[in-house]
Amino acid sequence: MLVKKKLITSKFKPLNGTDTIQTVKERMDQEGVQTLPVIDSTTHTLIGEVSYHALETAESGNSVSDIDLQDPIKLYWGQHVFEAARLMLQYERKLLPVVDEDWKLLGVIEKDEVLNVLPRMLNITEPGSVITVVLDRMDFSITEIVNIMEREGAKILGLTVEKSEESAQTIELSFKIDLQDVSRVAAALRRYDYVISTNSENEIFNQDLETRADELLKFIDM
Template identity: 30%
Template sequence: MIAEQLVSQSIIPLQTSDTGEVALEMMAELGVRHLPIVNNMQLLGVISEEDVLNFDITEAVGSYGLSLPKPFVNKADHILEVMRLQTELELSLIPVVDEDRNYLGSISIDGLLTQFSRMAAITEPGSILVLDLNKRDYSLAEIARIVESENIAILNSFVTTYPDSSRIDVTLKLNSQSTLNLLATFERFKYEVKATYLETEFVDSMKERYDALISYLNI
């Protein structure tokens, strides 16, 4: 899935003539802390709630004289690149542009996580296992062989790394909820199973983390 397919039609950009009060109202309505400012389809930058509150909210945002950051993704960028940039910059939304830098729309973090969960088969029936291992020991081929030996299929997998650590988490989305034999097999092959979830438990866990992130962005 690419950025162009993730654009939310409900996010309307600000014009330079819009007041700070209008900007705050739109942010509250959309549940975001940032909005793009556009002029003649050209992205001028992204303004935050904090930026607006530092000025007179009755004045037009174009009069603030801000040197606005201009983060964006190209319409053909993959969803993982969108997630990387949005997380790195701690944005509640990110603009999408075409080859000529014309503004096409924005992607909200809420919509992004929803689409990612679908792409990652998180909501498909089954279970999720998290393995804890050293980077040098990671072999997806070996892990897949162990899983398939128990007549279970991997629907998706992803790796989580940690700064200044040689350890990684390997998260496996499986097509079966019956994993007791698989857990024993992993143990026999000296793999450490860090966590196991049924599909609903994992979705609840992801929602808790998402809510925590939104709370952080709202500070």
């Protein structure tokens, strides 16, 4: 899902140069955030961000224009919601400013909205199992894998891609399918020389997509 209008809070009020240090600190305390975006009040373009740490060393009577702004962590209109989740994880943010190609601020995307969207995208609530295929990073066809699975009666509900822990030359594609027993699908893939990663005798993963996604959501929710 791409970050578009329905995911963005457009009524968010960004900071500008005239906001006082004390006012901004009080707002951060009230909203429970550590950073807030700053715009040029004339052009409404994003020019930086202010952190709570920077405010602690500034004079309370000063304004935002009196302190050095940090480069903003931002999201562009039309980027995928997975990128929003990645940035929130990496920089521990509860919200991200969303800008157009000219850096005009369109609004913000909030962590709660990302948490609402991800489970639907990953089909967490759908019953099924996960099967992971280990592939050469430079030479693989998702189309062929999907065709093999579908010939065995499997419907693909979701897909994730991860770097392999075994080798930098391989990746792991985890397919969530609507079957409880994936042994037939795994056997069919092996007939085509695909390497299947499995943790149990009946080919049902102990660590399935729901678990991985749940860990991601818990981490975002910290």
